[in-house]
Amino acid sequence: MNCSHIVAVYFSPTHTSRRIAREVARGTGLGLLAEIDLTCEAGCDPIALPKDALILLAAPVYGGRVSPTALERLARLRGQGQAAVAVVVYGNRDYEDALLELSDRAKDWGLTPVAAGAFIGEHSYSRPSLPVAEGRPDEDDLKRCRDFAAAVMEKLHRCGSLEQACDFPVKGSRPYKALKPSTPQAPITLPEKCLRCGSCLKHCPTQAIFRAEDGSMDTDKGRCIKCCTCVKGCPAQARVFDTPFSEFLHTHFSARREPEFFL
Known part of the structure; x- marks a missing residue:
């Protein structure tokens, strides 16, 4: 099973999901056909995806789920059954049901997930006095991105069909974790x-x-x-x-966590 190019699609306000997506894309060895940055793109027009490309989706985790804003924007995608890789980036606490959610939603957008990965990026609430995953993704994380990409490509070359490639487990539970009401706050x-x-x-x-x-x-x-x-x-x-949550995260979630792959 072969893909001639890769298309990276991401929502990445603090650029960690973008860094991960770019490194995974680079690690596949495929030509990057397009990079679709939906971070500040709040349009509503459908986005048609090229038929012969591997589609890489990357989004941040908010409270154990995929960022709702990311999902709203990714829902513009229109696939035609293409192989897809789902990637979530979380701030060292837990990604809970987010990776399963993104994999499930990819199917709704006409894609066929063949692999999924959870990576770590510096938490949005991290600050110099109370660091949480500060500086991540770091060089070790980027190497793991390349390792993941290589494993994805090996799987695609090994599998004779999308039906074979899409049969893999993803960590998470259905129904997904309930989203807590967001308290109106802002910097x-x-x-x-x-x-x-x-x-x-x-x-x-x-x-x-x-x-x-x-x-x-x-x-x-x-x-x-x-x-x-x-x-x-x-x-x-x-x-x-x-926010007091910065101190809570620093106190309870400073121990280094590592990426997890599902293929």
């Missing part, structure tokens, strides 16, 4: 540090940040998904998200 802007450059506004995946009448940066708490890309990417360190 704040420190006015004494803010350069009013608009970088946070430009990179917010849900357009939750806006410029107030006085030119300062404000945030719609109802739209914010607490991805913290504005915090991690602010050139002046003027965006801050103060």
Whole structure:
């Protein structure tokens, strides 16, 4: 069973899912036909996927499930039965049902999952004083990406059909873990540090940040998904998200976890 190219599709506010997706794609040895970044793309037009390509899907885990915003955007995909690889990236706590969920949803989008992997990225709530998976994915993680990609390609070459390749277990439970209601919260802007450059506004995946009448940066708490890309990417360190969950994660989930593969 052969695929001539790979298409990487991802939602990645803090770029960890993007890094993982790119490294897995590179590790397959296939030509990267397209990279579809849905992070700031909130359109509704269907996205047709090329027939002869291997489709790589990558998304972050929020509370043991795939990010709802990621699922909304990935639902635009229109497959034609292509082989697909599902990848989730979590912040060192647990991915719970997210990988199974993404694999299941891939079928709804017309794809045929043949492998799945869970990787670790720096937690959105990590900060220098309370690090959680700081700096991940690191070089060891990227090597594991390549190992995973090689295993996927070996499986595809070994299997004579998609029907054979799609028969594999994925960790998780159905029904999926219930999503807890999200409390409206958002990072704040420190006015004494803010350069009013608009970088946070430009990179917010849900357009939750806006410029107030006085030119300062404000945030719609109802739209914010607490991805913290504005915090991690602010050139002046003027965006801050103060949550007690940072200390909880640092205390209980600092021990290094490793990627897991299912083929």
